[in-house]
Amino acid sequence: MAAPTDRKPVVIADDVHVEYRVLATGKRATAADSARKILQRSRKTRTVHALKGVSFTAYENDSIGVIGSNGSGKSTLMRAIVGLTPTSQGSIYAASRPSMLGVGAALIKDLSGERNVILGGLALGLTLEEIHEKYDEIVEFAGLRKFIELPMRTYSSGMTARLKFAIATARQHEILIVDEALAVGDKTFRDRSEAKIREIRDNAGTVFLVSHSMRSIADTCNRVLWINQGDLMMDGPTDEVIAAYEAS
Numbered sequence: 001m002a003a004p005t006d007r008k009p010v011v012i013a014d015d016v017h018v019e020y021r022v023l024a025t026g027k028r029a030t031a032a033d034s035a036r037k038i039l040q041r042s043r044k045t046r047t048v049h050a051l052k053g054v055s056f057t058a059y060e061n062d063s064i065g066v067i068g069s070n071g072s073g074k075s076t077l078m079r080a081i082v083g084l085t086p087t088s089q090g091s092i093y094a095a096s097r098p099s100m101l102g103v104g105a106a107l108i109k110d111l112s113g114e115r116n117v118i119l120g121g122l123a124l125g126l127t128l129e130e131i132h133e134k135y136d137e138i139v140e141f142a143g144l145r146k147f148i149e150l151p152m153r154t155y156s157s158g159m160t161a162r163l164k165f166a167i168a169t170a171r172q173h174e175i176l177i178v179d180e181a182l183a184v185g186d187k188t189f190r191d192r193s194e195a196k197i198r199e200i201r202d203n204a205g206t207v208f209l210v211s212h213s214m215r216s217i218a219d220t221c222n223r224v225l226w227i228n229q230g231d232l233m234m235d236g237p238t239d240e241v242i243a244a245y246e247a248s
């Protein structure tokens with residue numbers, strides 16, 4: 001692989017901090033509470049410092065695993081990269097608009113899988129012609145040929161997740177973020193999904209993969225970011241970072 005300096009940077013995170021403000025008590029107001037009491041209580045907020053100055057540069061063709069224990073800040077970092085969560089300090093620069101894998105919001109459970117492929121494709125910005133061209137590939141990938149005429153509400157959660165993954169990856173993404181999506185399917189589907197992620201990366205895309213499965217990360221990523229309690233502990237080649245994480 002070429003030295004990082006020869007490759008095009010596509011995402012730069014520069015000293016990224018994210019703070020969430022949450023109610024300290026977690027108590028719910030009751031009908032007996034006065035308005036003043038509720039107001040006083042709601043002022044007691046606590047700040048969760050979810051990211052504490054994370055910096056890295058992602059290059060074209062990078063496939064970056066993001067690992068760390070529960071609550072370490074992985075999803076927060078991904079949401080900050082796509083712009084869903086504002087940074088409280090620092091900046092994120094992206095060469096093109098990053099997309100979070102998913103077409104969930106656009107799909108309708110009462111419609112058939114077939115109709116949802118069309119709907120999801122349109123939501124991704126594909127034309128009807130492009131959707132028709134890719135239709136068979138999507139259905140084959142999802143492994144739902146026998147069920148495609150049935151309403152989506154009859155699908156299991158794994159089948160629904162497979163359909164969403166198949167639709168969402170039918171388009172080439174320049175910067176794609178996959179947050180735990182591989183955890184849903186069975187082994188065959190997981191292998192196919194990982195191959196798909198490699199294909200996106202090989203077609204000049206940059207992929208971020210958040211996962212607790214070290215096997216998925218090892219099979220898919222050339223580089224890993226290890227986040228711990230909001231700090232970037234390590235950024236390096238996959239095998240080295242996984243070894244350090246597992247030893248910790």
Ligand SMILES: Nc1ncnc2c1ncn2[C@@H]1O[C@H](COP(=O)(O)OP(=O)(O)OP(=O)(O)O)[C@@H](O)[C@H]1O
Pocket residue numbers: 020021022048050068069070071072073074075076077
């Ligand atoms: N919307 C929110 N409001 C308040 N706090 C939040 C919010 N989202 C996340 N947090 C807090 O920020 C911290 C990081 O959470 P985040 O979801 O980024 O972790 P994660 O590494 O993705 O965890 P997991 O592996 O469990 O998915 C946690 O302490 C969490 O409680």
